[in-house]
Amino acid sequence: MSEGDGKFAFEELDIWHEAVEFADQCLSIAENMETDRKHYRLIEQMESAATSPALNIAEGKGRFSRKEFIQFLYIARGSLFETVTLLEVFRRRNWISLEKFSNVKGHALKLGKRISALINSIKPD
Template sequence: MQFAYKQLDVWQKAVAFAVRVINTVERVFAERTHFRLMEQIEASSTSIAMNIAEGKGRLSKKEFRQYLYISRGSLYETMTLLEIFHRKGWIDANELSQLEQDGLEIAAMLKGLINAISKDGS
């Protein structure tokens, strides 16, 4: 037996994305004054998968859908932080582009799952 959220492709993709973001951030050299940004991007990137999992564990599809919306918000927050990191020169255009592609794929998967749940009438 395994947790039901582990069967969701979007959860698996979100976990891999979070690991990739964390690995990217670990290579960033920034002044001590920017540690809060480092912590925030780690929090927002991991929040994507965590909210998918938490929502899957809820009792209703309506609750699950709400957590998927929160997950999408965390994704958008992460993408904004990645753009800031790029503009600060902490990550290069290639890294940003690859992470954006992953982010767009996750966004599409979240949208599809939200739409599927909404069609069920819950």
């Protein structure tokens, strides 16, 4: 936790807030997907992958070494890529619109760049 302000350290990271927003955006898409929802497993996989970046950023920030934090950031970035891949499949199946896909993909691109930049900024030389 941060000292004296009643917050966890990860709550002070803008990237964590951005990842939570990404997860929320993806969950909204899942809730409003235009399908008969017989593909529950794929939808649940996307929901899990979409929340994983924020979860891994938070968990990594709670670790005691930079090396561990970096490993969790790599996992967060991988989950982001997984989410976009599932959304692309959903777009191809016409379960989500191109507009919704483009919006969330744009958000994912920005988040992915920020995760990579954070990894590079804390990597030991």
